Amino acid sequence: MTSIAFIGLGNMGGPMAANLVKAGHSVTGFDLSPASCDQAKSDGVNIASSTLDAVRDAEIVVTMLPAGKHVLSVWTDLLPAVKEGTLLIDCSTIDVESARKAHGMAQERNLTSLDAPVSGGVGGAKGATLTFMAGGSKDAFDRAEPILSRMGKKVVHCGEAGAGQAAKICNNMILGISMIGVSEAFVLAEKLGLSHQALFDVASTSSGQCWSLTTYCPVPGPVPTSPANNDYKPGFAAALMLKDLKLAQEAALASGASTPLGAEAAQLYALFANAGHDGDDFSGIVNFLRGQKS
Secondary structure, three states: OOEEEEEOOOOOHHHHHHHHHHOOOEEEEEOOOHHHHHHHHHOOOEEOOOHHHHHOOOOEEEEOOOOHHHHHHHHHHHHHHOOOOOEEEEOOOOOHHHHHHHHHHHHHOOOEEEEOOEEOHHHHHHHOOEEEEEEEOHHHHHHHHHHHOOOEEEEEEEEOOOHHHHHHHHHHHHHHHHHHHHHHHHHHHHHOOOOHHHHHHHHOOOOOOOHHHHOOOOOOOOOOOOHHHHOOOOOOEHHHHHHHHHHHHHHHHHHOOOOHHHHHHHHHHHHHHHHHHOOOEHHHHHHHHOOOOO
């Protein structure tokens, strides 16, 4: 049994912490939201009165926070309180620069750290089927892997500090672009009198096959488990997709990479979110492409 502190018990962090409890670990958590703390407590997480109280006796500290500024702020507060030898794992999706700064802060105190963002959404967090993309030293990865594997089905060491975040934003740029492409194809098929099922049967077994089609189909019917069959309830909210696409564009600008389709996807998701759909599943952009504003 490992003593784990989990900071950030929201839609993703809460279920992840609960899965660590199910795996037999002692988990102490903290979140600013009383409702999140209450849910985590019902799942067996010990709730601390503060971040500092949560991390004092932890062997491993996991953070799951909204943005880079939150990670850097929380790590600034908790680093003086953690004991020698503690491993810090940040599972937030943040910009690469902030991830590297967090690693640097840990290194200054001779602590081992890993950036390990996830893919798989709330369903993956609840079902312990997430994919973890990890950046950091091999020693840090080897220590973290047994813990991460209790929360996900695949854990990949992508490279040194910040590599996990780099992999995450590249992957989600592909996802955002592909969902728009699949959605456009269904909109065109509708105009041409082709049924959803007919297009799915062809594209899912030929060169148009992709995850956005076969697992997360943006129209009702062909994939019963997709959010399209549940009024586009997330899932993975459009606001989160927009966040990741913006991170990808920031990284592209900083590195000099050319990503014209990524830039267009970011613009379309911004329009979709600003039209009042930031809380819809990101696959709901098919309705926006049909011209439906609400």
